[in-house]
Structures are given as structure tokens and as C-alpha cells.
Amino acid sequence: PLEELLGAPVRFADDCIGGPAVEAIRDLDAGGVVLLENVRFHAAEEANDPVFAQKLADLGDLYVNDAFSAAHRAHASTEGIAHHIPAYAGESMRRELDALDAALGNPQKPVVGIVGGSKVSTKLDLLKNLVGKLDTLAIGGGMANTFLY
16 A cells, blocks of 8 residues: 555565665665665664664664654654664644744634643643643643542
8 A cells, every 4th residue: 555655666674773674775676666664663762872873874864853753752663773873854844833933832712722631740841831832721631530539
């Protein structure tokens, strides 16, 4: 399905670093795409291990982060890699940031924010920031249970 969507051949590498990834990229035809195995299978990913980040960086010339929902994580594939090769925000990331600025930078009133998730501890700074900018803040998901308790 990805090949049909892209209109290009897609190869799969059984790992995101090392031999399988290097070989798949080296053998790639012009215009082709390599889909690497998920970085989350490596404990070094969440640990933001600089050696792992360097191995990811060695596979490319530049890094484009287009995953707004994961950009806050200091993991090897989102933060660590940017220390090794030129890094940029992608178009989807730009649109998310523009929408966020429109909503919180100079919003049209009234403004309601909805925040969900399971861990309040990871969102406390966000909630403190939002409280002063919103007319109403709705909290849902597992976080709501903490507030109800």
C-alpha cells in the first residue's frame, strides 16, 4: 500500500541501524524508499543514547522532524540525531506550530483548550502555561481521574 501511495518502490530493512539499514539504503534505486524497522525496539532510543543517535544520523544527510506529537520527547530519533546532522522542521510540523500560534499567540476569544493523556506529571508545565491563556481548560483521559481524585 505504501508503494501505491508514493508511486515508488519501498524496501524494508529489518533494523533501523547497522547492516540491514545500511545495505537497504546502499542498494536503493533512484526514487526508491526504504522503510526502516521501528526505532522503539532499541532501548537506546528512549534513553537518547548518543551512540545510537549517531548510528541513525550516519544513514542520512539531514533530519526532518514532521512528528509534532513526538517532538517533545528527548529521544535519539527526535532530539539526539539533530546533534549529528542538519535538522529541520517539516511542513506538517510548521502547520501544527502555525495553528498553535493562532490558537494561543493571538487567539480569537473565547478560547477553549482540551488536554488529555494518562500522565499529569508530563503535562504540568503545559497546563500551567495554558491556564493563563485560555478561557476554559477541559481535561480528559486518564489525567482527569487524577484531578477528580
